[in-house]
Ligand code: SF4
């Protein structure tokens with residue numbers, strides 16, 4: 001595979017940003033591939049988890065952020081348990097997603113980040129998750145309006161979703177909490 | 188009587204009501220008093236930890252503080268995802284003074300960090316003890332063939348969770364054996380079900396949960412036992428879709444361990460809310476255990 005690597009300074013900066021968010025040092029990775037071997041989602045990824053670590057070491061931000069890998073990592077932590085270098089790769093994947101969201105370079109075709117945003121919106125509003133609005137809003141946002149609609153009647157019948165959202169009293173407190181987090185992080 | 192703070196989390200108030208119902212009933216029977224944390228908020232689950240590290244720690248800490256204010260020393264969280272996030276938040280704040288300061292700034296007050304976070308399985312195995320559970324059993328599981336499925340978040344990361352084995356856990360299997368069931372050895376106990384991708388990347392859930400159902404069936408299971416509402420939902424609600432895709436019938440009921448325990452302690456299917464499952468377990472249970 002042919003690709004140009006980033007300058008030394010840039011590489012270091014990227015690694016530092018990752019370490020600042022999650023405390024993990026990607027420079028420790030020696031490319032054994034154990035993480036990729038055990039990753040249950042590897043079959044659907046465009047690059048293997050170990051390749052992502054290598055790209056990150058080389059400072060190839062674009063390649064990392066645009067890969068499907070970091071967005072469809074299921075956070076199962078199998079890689080983290082098995083890495084012989086003690087890298088918590090699931091945390092690195094989190095850090096990469098966080099960085100992409102901060103930099104505003106989330107690929108449009110990825111649905112998981114839409115899900116994250118709508119989920120957090122529900123918590124901000126109600127203090128708790130409201131499944132029904134999550135399903136409908138996600139369907140609209142991802143351009144799949146009828147996805148899972150056939151499951152709704154049985155879910156309602158079995159009491160698995162409610163029409164009325166569940167709320168936590170300090171709903172406003174959560175909004176306040178989230179604002180404060182945002183403020184602190186933008187410092 | 189043991190008294191603990193109860194953090195149900197969003198799922199147990201919606202998609203996993205039967206987990207909530209069965210857990211509360213079982214606790215009453217075993218002499219554990221649950222006190223739901225007043226005004227608890229969502230733990231943030233995966234959407235928080237893939238969006239903001241600070242938020243993913245602050246939300247669980249908010250709940251830990253609320254639980255501490257109840258004056259109790261243990262909080263129990265039946266959802267493996269909530270359990271995982273509460274444990275991680277507690278540990279990270281204890282180890283990272285900068286993070287602790289930031290959390291304090293966000294929440295306006297510190298968490299004492301003293302409260303213990305437990306999963307119901309831990310409470311039942313470590314605090315009540317299988318011996319006592321066995322003595323209280325009124326209805327043996329009669330060799331019911333059970334594949335215990337633990338998933339990811341109940342056992343990983345082991346350095347934080349500190350309970351059971353991360354690759355080959357045994358706690359639910361031991362419970363099944365104590366209740367007179369047959370705990371099947373199988374290789375997919377801690378494989379991922381697709382977790383929170385149920386709505387966003389459903390194909391991944393079809394694939395991963397499909398493999399789990401398939402392995403369980405091959406191992407001879409009559410049902411799968413779970414301890415997490417996300418696992419339950421992926422394996423139960425998506426089972427029909429998986430059957431269609433693979434062209435294979437599984438018809439495997441996905442039961443919470445609290446439901447099987449409740450049955451063994453003499454409760455009825457109706458009491459335990461078992462009619463809420465998508466794959467109907469009643470035929471199997473009537474045939475094997477003669478319950479109604
Ligand atoms: S298991 Fe660890 S050391 Fe090996 S390739 Fe993956 S991240 Fe690198």
Ligand code: SF4
Nearest residue numbers: 039073074076077079
């Ligand atoms: S945490 Fe992500 S990268 Fe690691 S094994 Fe699981 S799905 Fe793969």
